[in-house]
Amino acid sequence: MIRYPILREGAVIGTTAPSSGVEESMHELIREASRRLESEGFKVVAGDTVWTQAKAKSAPAKVRAAELDRMLRDDTIDLIVPPWGGELLIEILEHLNFDQMPEKWILGYSDISLLLLAITLKTGLATAHGTNLVDLRGEYSDETTAMWRTVMSTETGDSVEQRSSALYQKEWQHDAPSPCVFHLTEPNVWQTVSGGKVSLKGRLLGGCIDVIRHVIGTKYGDVRSFQQERIGGEPILWYLENCEMNMADQRRSLVQMKLAGWFDHCSGLMFGRSPANRPVEGYTAEDMYRELEEELQVPVIYDIDCGHVPPQITLINGAYAEVQVENGQGRITQYFRP
Structure with a gap:
């Protein structure tokens, strides 16, 4: 509950x-x-x-x-x-x-x-x-x-809907402060590995991969017990974002999550925009997303409004969510179910 x-x-x-x-x-x-x-x-x-x-x-x-x-x-x-x-x-x-x-x-x-x-x-x-x-x-x-x-x-018991932002901030401009704090200049497009419309449903969990990976195998990262005891076995819909890792480090971290069972009975993965997704010997973020979709057999969407590239949708850990992505636009409805 x-x-x-x-x-x-x-x-x-x-x-x-x-x-x-x-x-x-x-x-x-x-x-x-x-x-x-x-x-x-x-x-x-x-x-x-x-x-x-x-x-x-x-x-x-x-x-x-x-x-x-x-x-x-x-x-x-x-x-x-x-x-x-x-x-x-x-x-x-x-x-x-x-x-x-x-x-x-x-x-x-x-x-x-x-x-x-x-x-x-x-x-x-x-x-x-x-x-x-x-x-x-x-x-x-x-x-x-x-x-x-x-x-x-x-x-x-109620629900709340949020939509993808129209623009995002490409880089900080601390020397040119604005009334809005963020400088939103770049057209925002939510991507799917399939290239088509994607719908996802599940209980939200997630965070910054750089840090949440470090509680795998500890009592602070017991996803299996949470899923069985708190949400009645419902599927988990993960949102994840990368702060500083290159693509090899991020891939290692996600494989560790998979091997630890974090993605068992998972309905999908959502990745935030990241300026840190540096390719390693030609291995790109898009390569990794495609591999994850093939391995886990669940949809993967990316470049959502989450993480270190503003702005951010407010995502509630534990809430039930329905997510739709079509033509580069996203909609997330969160249901505050016990």
């Missing part, structure tokens, strides 16, 4: 850094995001870890875990949105208290996706893969990113 938190108007957002904090030179980004969210009726409470960063982490693992746990169990905080991702979130997993975890949204991506996946697998609590705090600082958000509020306000 999946439990879904609910986002209410005037919610208090707790921001903590379970992975990387923010260097002093960039503290203004957090203040800007906080001001923007507060102008929209939220209240933002920042933990101490947000403001520190050294040796690839915001603070020692136990300190990060303790602050996150306090915010999770603080009844005055309604949802948690870390400032951004990072590198070493995996260090905190063994220090977290997963027992009786309160129904509270956590929203983020990149390294944060490891936390999201672990929580959903271990507790059955739905988690939200989408934007992070610093990317909410603009005067306005594009339609795709802005859907985080609508998605996370969906009641248990």
Whole structure:
């Protein structure tokens, strides 16, 4: 059974850094995001870890875990949105208290996706893969990113639909800030290995391959038990994205997932856009997607709005989803089924 938190108007957002904090030179980004969210009726409470960063982490693992746990169990905080991702979130997993975890949204991506996946697998609590705090600082958000509020306000038993964005951001232009934060300039096309229309259905799970692969074989990555005990054996629809791996490394990681049984009783794979998909001796991302479709005998779609190339659809780990891709356009309907 999946439990879904609910986002209410005037919610208090707790921001903590379970992975990387923010260097002093960039503290203004957090203040800007906080001001923007507060102008929209939220209240933002920042933990101490947000403001520190050294040796690839915001603070020692136990300190990060303790602050996150306090915010999770603080009844005055309604949802948690870390400032951004990072590198070493995996260090905190063994220090977290997963027992009786309160129904509270956590929203983020990149390294944060490891936390999201672990929580959903271990507790059955739905988690939200989408934007992070610093990317909410603009005067306005594009339609795709802005859907985080609508998605996370969906009641248990209801559904919410999102569509592929019209444009995506090819590269960051930090020297030319815009009111929208993102510079959306490139026509967006969702691709299918088959080249034709594809329809997928299943319970969503996923995240950044770079980090979620590291809990394979641990108690934080027990996909089989989750599937049998939490969702009654329903098929899993995976969404995955690549931050830094070349194609050989990504292929090794996906084969490991397959060998570990993560793709058993899987209904399909969805891959986000990635600037890191560097070919190795002519071996391309398209080659890998085609091989996966042949091996797993399930549809593969790619270049969806997910991951490190903005904007991002908000995907809920544990939700039942129906996905349709046709003529380069995508539609995802998520059903908040227990």
